[in-house]
Amino acid sequence: MGLFSFIKEAGKKIFHSGDDARKENPAITDDAIRQQQVAALRAHVQNLGLNIKNLDVRFDAADGEVVLSGEARSMADYEKAALMAGNVSGIFKVDNQMTIAASTTPQQAPETQSDTYEVKKGDTLWAIADKYYGNGAQYKAIVEANQPMIKDENEIYPGQTLRIPKLNA
Numbered sequence: 001m002g003l004f005s006f007i008k009e010a011g012k013k014i015f016h017s018g019d020d021a022r023k024e025n026p027a028i029t030d031d032a033i034r035q036q037q038v039a040a041l042r043a044h045v046q047n048l049g050l051n052i053k054n055l056d057v058r059f060d061a062a063d064g065e066v067v068l069s070g071e072a073r074s075m076a077d078y079e080k081a082a083l084m085a086g087n088v089s090g091i092f093k094v095d096n097q098m099t100i101a102a103s104t105t106p107q108q109a110p111e112t113q114s115d116t117y118e119v120k121k122g123d124t125l126w127a128i129a130d131k132y133y134g135n136g137a138q139y140k141a142i143v144e145a146n147q148p149m150i151k152d153e154n155e156i157y158p159g160q161t162l163r164i165p166k167l168n169a
Contacts, residue, residue: 004094006086010159013089015040050077064092072098115164
């Protein structure tokens with residue numbers, strides 16, 4: 001699941017475009033703008049409270065591509081980091097090159113990779129849960145899997161990409 005695609009103009013706005021940065025400071029260089037964008041993106045992912053060692057973020061604004069590296073503690077942290085980076089306005093692709101740490105408890109079953117779903121106009125979490133689980137009341141599993149990205153379960157937006165976890169039997 002290393003490469004994720006997103007709608008470039010959908011998502012949270014966390015940094016200025018180059019044009020906006022130049023309006024504020026006409027002398028700013030392209031490299032300084034890129035450094036500001038990378039710092040904002042790194043802070044955005046780090047502030048999620050995910051357990052990722054040695055997080056590195058590279059960003060090419062011209063291509064809208066982010067490359068993430070480091071070591072995620074779990075599959076959930078790996079997936080959430082990629083989705084949080086991709087659900088930012090201006091990001092088109094996330095190449096998630098992070099590794100996932102080996103389990104420290106041998107009896108723990110390995111995590112399965114989640115599905116992803118791109119929210120369409122008119123979607124609700126209930127309808128998405130009904131589609132994936134056959135029961136709309138299971139929408140809380142989707143909310144939980146997308147914390148802290150979903151702060152209000154009534155506020156999802158078209159173009160947002162969500163994790164759809166496998167439910168335990």
